[in-house]
Amino acid sequence: MYAFFARWRDAGLVAELHDRLRGAVRDAAGRDQEPSAAVIDSQSVKADATVALAARGFDAGKKINGRKRHLLTDTLGLLLAVLVTPASTTDRDAARLLLTAARDRFERLTRVWADGGYTGHLIDWSAAQLGVVLDIVRRNDDISGFQVLPRRWVVERSFAWCLRSRRMVRDYERRTDTSEAVICWSMTVPMSRRLAGQRQQRRAPAAGEAA
Template sequence: MIDAVRYLVDNGIKWRAMPADFPPWPRAYAFFARWRDTGLAAELHDRLRDAVRRAEGRSPEPSAGVVDSQSVKADATVTHSSRGFDAGKKINGRRRHLLTDTLGLVLDVLVTPASTTDRDAARLLLPAGKERFRRLARIWADGGYTGHLTDWAAQHLGLVVDIVRRSDDARGFEVLPRRWVVERTFAWFLRSRRLVRDYERRPETGEAVIWWSMTMLMSRRLAARQRPAPLRAA
């Protein structure tokens, strides 16, 4: 069942197009939905994230993070009530709001209509992250989070929100301190074809697909560490 879900996320197929060597697609989807609704997909992801952080010599619980969002086009299956228009990027679809640690590993995710602003989503994302990770004390963000959010986070959550601004003189692409970490995580998502667009009817399903995508990435990373080194010729 796990291999079937990973195949769907990695290759972006329809549930009904599940290859014959996997269980029938209704059973695979029922497994996926049950793990989504009970939080087991997120729990599996969190355990792997803790293992990756330990392997990197870090504490399982982070003390700093990075927050950002990504707008993606929505497929025709996405209902009108759960999609919106991002006027800045001219995208009609949904927006993925991410809170990551300084390694780019996902701490929390929220999928909203693309019309939802970064500051409004952060008022939901940051309290949830602080509740799960008590050591979390500092968050880096871009200019979209400027304003009342910084004061609100400090007063109600005890979080320091540092805004990493782009230089006014910069032209073209520029790697910005800390912000590049979460941008790389968004790039990791595009390796999973199911995340190139938003194909899910429910936002919670989109969040579950992100958990599964990161689960694949981290399990491969951990497996590579356990793989024995090749023998060298004398």
């Protein structure tokens, strides 16, 4: 079974399947297949013993030894781009790579929301080099406890969708491109369910009609 998955990964079929589903979901939602706005964030996860020392790192902020998943999603929470790095990689350094790759694929992309970890030179760089406005959504320091922040909650929900797959609870993969493919694969599940639910609603008989 893994050999089958590896062939799909190397041929780019996992990414192609994911992207086609994303386009179908956006079509069903009345959106253009190519987004003009996105949300970026990262998540540090522990790495299993199968992950080599050279492919992992330590996130001092989260106190996690493992890898970091960098996601760029559209405003529906659908995955646009993913990058897996050692957990020691800063959000700003990874964002340069992720945003560059995304801008090459999505020409309409002009605005990205992010948290305070992406402040600094990255804002000027993304505007000058990519033509993308990086909008920092800051937490209100006057409010204690959990806050639902505008736009940022979208990508947080995407991380939650990924974690519904047991394999995503930590990183087990030797190769980072395998980790990225697994993330794409896990994101096909909520998209498939959304499309299936919409199809069932269209087929459901109206009130007063025979079933």
